[in-house]
Amino acid sequence: MNRFERMRGRLRRAYESGREAVRAGRARPPDVPEPARTASPSSPGPTAPPTATVVEGEPQESAHHSTASRDDADVPHALRIAAAWSWRLIVIGVVFWALMEVVSTISIVIIPLAVAMLLSALLAPAVGWLLRARLPRSLATAVVLVGGLAGVVGTLTLVVNEFIQGVPELSEKSSQGLRQIQDWLRTGPLHLSDNQLDRYLDEAQQWVNNNTERFTSGALSTATTLAEVLTGALLVLFATFFFLRDGSMIWRFLVRLLPVAARWKVDDAGRAAWSTLVAYVRATVLVAFIDAVGIGIFLVIFDVPFAFPLAALVFLGAFIPIVGATLSGGVAVLVALVDSGAVTALIILGAVIGVQQLEGNVLQPLIMGRAVAIHPLAVIIGLTAGVVLAGITGALVAVPLIAVLNTAIRRLSARSVPDTPPDAVVVAAQSP
The missing domain is CATH 1.20.1440 (de novo design (two linked rop proteins))
Structure with a gap:
């Protein structure tokens, strides 16, 4: 039993000595040669005596300090840099693609909020003037929002009314302009004949007939999105009101969600x-x-x-x-x-x-x-x-x-x- 214990102790000391040698080899710089060792009971094995002549052999390959293994050291440095940039760019691209997918999915919410942010930036100075005049914040915001909405609706009403009144006259003059263009095509430098003009007009009419279904489907799809437009308009109004009234409070709440250092x-x-x-x-x-x-x-x-x-x-x-x-x-x-x-x-x-x-x-x-x-x-x-x-x-x-x-x-x-x-x-x- 004592012999077995001694043998186990020797093996244990040899293992510890080997581990220490490996640690020392890793800690030593690559260009510093390893000193010659002498045999000892704790580290058995053949070693070169101090007077022996060591024949220089093939230098041992060492991994680069920026690589994890010797296989990576065999890869050119430029290729390693390109690969590192590539997988990082791929990750960024995937994240950006996922973000765009989320934004497109909830675009009915994102777009009205963006428009409300622009309107808030436009109307914020007016709200500030009313606040300095000692009006309550909610009343000042409501006055500015209602006044801006009234201005937009009034302008659109004037534009639509004038457009409706001038459409008949413009249609008549458009017909005259088309006839003048036809006369210029006949007598101008192109010298087109009546048959050529009729053929071009027939081709244009055929193109319109072939694409009528596409135009109709587009109009139907526009009609189906009317509910989304109304929903977005209401969201713009509500979001603009609360951005103007509670914008600072909302921003402070968002900032408090971040780490203190940031x-x-x-x-x-x-x-x-x-x-x-x-x-x-x-x-x-x-x-x-x-x-x-x-x-x-x-x-x-x-x-x-x-x-x-x-x-x-x-x-x-x-x-x-x-x-x-x-x-x-x-x-x-x-x-x-x-x-x-x-x-x-x-x-x-x-x-x-x-x-x-x-x-x-x-x-x-x-x-x-x-x-x-x-x-x-x-x-x-x-x-x-x-x-x-x-x-x-x-x-x-x-x-x-x-x-x-x-x-x-x-x-x-x-x-x-x-x-x-x-x-x-x-x-x-x-x-x-």
């Missing part, structure tokens, strides 16, 4: 982003108003029909940066072409281009300033993505969202310490 920076970034959104919406409304007034004056001077509806269309289109006012101005040019001829249409076209140049080069940099300045490439990419994802609503929301994210990310990445939140409790240590 609350100050998130609160600072959120308030800066809200200030950017308010400035952007106010500047956009002012620029849109100037565009509508400038183009509307030319429409009135040259007696183009539907001057007020077309100016209102320019005002609404200006909320889509770069392309909105241009497209709505193009509608005014077409109406001028049908009603007053090519010369008036060219003059209106020059007015639209001039107003757009004034807006892009003078008004926007002067009114919006550097705080909400966004590169045109970012605006175009955001508009395209917004149209693809959510249509017209996406085009309206895309650029404000980019401006808000730009400000928030800049503030979050800043190294400066933000100001103390107004609801923070500062505990001072008692002096001994």
Whole structure:
């Protein structure tokens, strides 16, 4: 039994000695050679004596300090970096795709909330003025919301009434314009014959007949979404009211859900982003108003029909940066072409281009300033993505969202310490 115990002790000491040797080999830098060892009872085995000549053999391969195994060390460094970036980008893409799926599923909620946020940024200064006049918060919010709603409904009523009154005259002049186009096609440089014109007209009529079912199905699908539109409008009204009345309270509640160490920076970034959104919406409304007034004056001077509806269309289109006012101005040019001829249409076209140049080069940099300045490439990419994802609503929301994210990310990445939140409790240590 004693012999067995001694044998077990020797094996135990040999195992411990081997583990210590492995640990020492791992801790030693790769370029430091391992010193020669002498045999001992605790670490048996053949070792080189101090006077022996060691023949240099093949150097032992060592793994790179950034790899987990020798197999990874055999992979080129550039390929390892590319693989690391690839799987991370795949994870980000999957998360983004899942987020887009969730947003598309609940778009009936997300889109009204986004519109309510824009309306809140537009109406928040008016609520602040009434609050400084000592009105209760709920009453001030209700007065501003009802006044804004009345203004929108009144404007739409005027536009629709003027459009209805001018449709017969415009239809008659459109027919005259079509006949003039036909005469120009016969006598102009194309010299089309009556048979060619009839054939082209028959092809156009056949195309309309073939696509009637598509147009009808689109109208039916639009009718089926009427309930969703009404639901979204009610949600916009309720959300705008509570954003205006309890916006600060809602924001403080959301900030308190975060870890304590992140609350100050998130609160600072959120308030800066809200200030950017308010400035952007106010500047956009002012620029849109100037565009509508400038183009509307030319429409009135040259007696183009539907001057007020077309100016209102320019005002609404200006909320889509770069392309909105241009497209709505193009509608005014077409109406001028049908009603007053090519010369008036060219003059209106020059007015639209001039107003757009004034807006892009003078008004926007002067009114919006550097705080909400966004590169045109970012605006175009955001508009395209917004149209693809959510249509017209996406085009309206895309650029404000980019401006808000730009400000928030800049503030979050800043190294400066933000100001103390107004609801923070500062505990001072008692002096001994």
